[in-house]
Amino acid sequence: MAANKPTHRPDLAELQSQIVLDGDSKLGLQEFAYGRFEWIRLPDEQTPDGITIGRGTIEPGKEWPEHYHSGYEQMLYVVSGTGIHCVNGELRQLRPGVVEYLPAGARHYVRNTGDEPLVHLSVYHPIMPKEIKDLAHSLEDGQDDLNQVSAAELLPASTMQNIQDKFAEAVDLGVIMVDVEGNLVTRPTRLPQLCIYLRSLGKSRLNCPAFDPASGARASEEGHPTILECCPGIVCVVMPLRGCGKLVGHMACGFVKIQEPAKEHLDRLKSIGESLGLPVDTLLAYYHGIEVVLKAQIVAAASSLESIANAITSYHVREAQRRLESQYHAEMVKKLQLVRTLEREVQEAEFRALEARINPHFLFNALNTIAEAASEGGSDVEEIVYCLSDFLRFSLRNTKSTTTLREELRCLRNYLRIQHARFGEGLKTRIAAHSSESELADLVVPSMILQPLVENAISHGLAELNYTGLIEVHIREAGGRLRITVSDNGVGFEDQIAMGFSLLDEERKPQGIGIKYVITKLRHTFGDDCSFSIRSVPGQGTKVILDMPAVWSRG
Numbered sequence: 001m002a003a004n005k006p007t008h009r010p011d012l013a014e015l016q017s018q019i020v021l022d023g024d025s026k027l028g029l030q031e032f033a034y035g036r037f038e039w040i041r042l043p044d045e046q047t048p049d050g051i052t053i054g055r056g057t058i059e060p061g062k063e064w065p066e067h068y069h070s071g072y073e074q075m076l077y078v079v080s081g082t083g084i085h086c087v088n089g090e091l092r093q094l095r096p097g098v099v100e101y102l103p104a105g106a107r108h109y110v111r112n113t114g115d116e117p118l119v120h121l122s123v124y125h126p127i128m129p130k131e132i133k134d135l136a137h138s139l140e141d142g143q144d145d146l147n148q149v150s151a152a153e154l155l156p157a158s159t160m161q162n163i164q165d166k167f168a169e170a171v172d173l174g175v176i177m178v179d180v181e182g183n184l185v186t187r188p189t190r191l192p193q194l195c196i197y198l199r200s201l202g203k204s205r206l207n208c209p210a211f212d213p214a215s216g217a218r219a220s221e222e223g224h225p226t227i228l229e230c231c232p233g234i235v236c237v238v239m240p241l242r243g244c245g246k247l248v249g250h251m252a253c254g255f256v257k258i259q260e261p262a263k264e265h266l267d268r269l270k271s272i273g274e275s276l277g278l279p280v281d282t283l284l285a286y287y288h289g290i291e292v293v294l295k296a297q298i299v300a301a302a303s304s305l306e307s308i309a310n311a312i313t314s315y316h317v318r319e320a321q322r323r324l325e326s327q328y329h330a331e332m333v334k335k336l337q338l339v340r341t342l343e344r345e346v347q348e349a350e351f352r353a354l355e356a357r358i359n360p361h362f363l364f365n366a367l368n369t370i371a372e373a374a375s376e377g378g379s380d381v382e383e384i385v386y387c388l389s390d391f392l393r394f395s396l397r398n399t400k401s402t403t404t405l406r407e408e409l410r411c412l413r414n415y416l417r418i419q420h421a422r423f424g425e426g427l428k429t430r431i432a433a434h435s436s437e438s439e440l441a442d443l444v445v446p447s448m449i450l451q452p453l454v455e456n457a458i459s460h461g462l463a464e465l466n467y468t469g470l471i472e473v474h475i476r477e478a479g480g481r482l483r484i485t486v487s488d489n490g491v492g493f494e495d496q497i498a499m500g501f502s503l504l505d506e507e508r509k510p511q512g513i514g515i516k517y518v519i520t521k522l523r524h525t526f527g528d529d530c531s532f533s534i535r536s537v538p539g540q541g542t543k544v545i546l547d548m549p550a551v552w553s554r555g
Contacts, residue, residue, distance in 0.1 A: 034062035066109035070172030072300035081118030124296035174255035194286035216250025233265035369422040406441035426468035434476035446521035452514030461490025
């Protein structure tokens with residue numbers, strides 16, 4: 001069942017059966033010092049549009065005091081009599097047949113300047129303040145799987161206070177918000193001095209229906225705002241607040257008189273003061289300071305109060321759903337992080353497995369080279385041993401997946417020194433940078449990605465040429481990208497074969513261990529923000545191009 005969904009609109013005629021006004025059995029008669037209002041139409045279940053129609057009478061020489069139109073507009077038609085009408089400081093003449101329109105927010109008064117009663121018909125239509133309109137949404141059903149909440153948890157306290165203050169200002173009435181235990185959720189707004197005085201003494205909380213949780217429960221059962229008397233002759237409108245399908249509190253607004261106080265009201269107030277041991281004169285002074293308003297203002301306030309309560313409930317439902325979604329999202333993020341951690345561990349294991357297959361192959365060849373050099377009595381044996389030791393130290397002790405370009409080139413030069421000793425002067429190599437190599441030394445690259453490419457160039461590009469040829473490594477940084485090119489002038493191969501090594505081609509996996517290792521390292525380090533391409537021409541050579549972000553080491 002939708003929370004706060006009204007079965008019918010508040011009917012101020014119901015007030016006649018709850019509060020003794022003046023014994024009149026008509027739809028509603030309000031007596032004032034200046035005259036009276038007889039209500040011809042009040043909204044009810046059959047007429048839920050909120051329109052109120054009344055016949056007002058202002059006695060000769062009397063004045064309908066200046067008041068502010070809070071939350072409703074008015075159309076006034078003069079039936080008989082004459083007078084003046086002051087609207088926002090502008091004086092207008094009234095006579096039979098004159099029609100006046102007063103928008104919401106207008107301030108006006110009417111004075112009878114003739115010798116006979118000034119009679120007019122007034123039509124009142126509630127106009128919801130913009131702040132309340134912005135909050136009013138269709139009511140959403142409570143959901144069983146949402147966390148149970150209290151009134152204080154419907155919205156942040158500062159937000160609730162802000163909404164309450166704006167609402168009180170818009171309807172020009174006092175407003176309170178109470179939970180199901182009778183505790184105030186927010187600071188009361190625009191309460192009359194009488195209420196403030198009684199509450200400061202701690203004497204009114206249990207006896208005032210406006211603060212009584214039972215009032216909110218009754219309004220919730222009836223399914224619409226209820227109007228009750230909170231002190232003798234003082235009324236307020238109570239609207240239940242619901243969250244997650246249950247009552248969590250209520251709002252009450254009003255705390256005004258809808259008629260001039262009668263003797264019985266004053267007698268009851270005196271009795272209350274005497275029973276509580278309070279100075280009666282002080283109570284009466286505060287009581288007489290409470291404004292007397294038209295029923296139309298209470299009707300407009302009831303309509304707006306229902307909208308604001310529905311808006312608060314609707315907001316809470318959406319927020320509760322958002323919290324559930326956030327919790328679900330957080331759990332999914334944790335699971336994804338765990339999956340990614342496992343993926344990284346698997347990839348690291350694959351890297352180590354590939355390295356284990358690469359290093360023994362190279363080590364076997366390097367040891368053979370050293371053995372041959374030693375048997376021939378070569379003078380460069382010590383240098384080759386040093387280069388091999390440094391190379392192995394880097395490849396075996398470097399547990400990180402990345403290194404600096406400086407260290408990567410050092411490792412490559414050690415490798416090339418060993419290969420030069422193995423293949424002789426026919427093997428030519430050159431390492432060049434577009435700018436100074438020292439300027440690029442701190443760039444971050446995946447570790448051990450150049451040696452496998454150079455090894456491929458030697459074993460596949462130059463092997464058929466008796467290891468005679470040129471291998472070049474060129475490095476360039478521009479526009480936030482790092483491009484490394486490894487090329488040879490060897491035998492080359494068909495482009496169709498080269499296309500199978502594309503990093504972006506998932507369906508065609510490279511077959512060489514070294515190439516696969518380099519591609520895997522690139523993808524692991526930079527994801528999709530990198531590329532690997534091979535261009536080859538039979539009889540002319542092969543070029544491998546690595547492109548990746550230019551990331552600088554932090555030291």
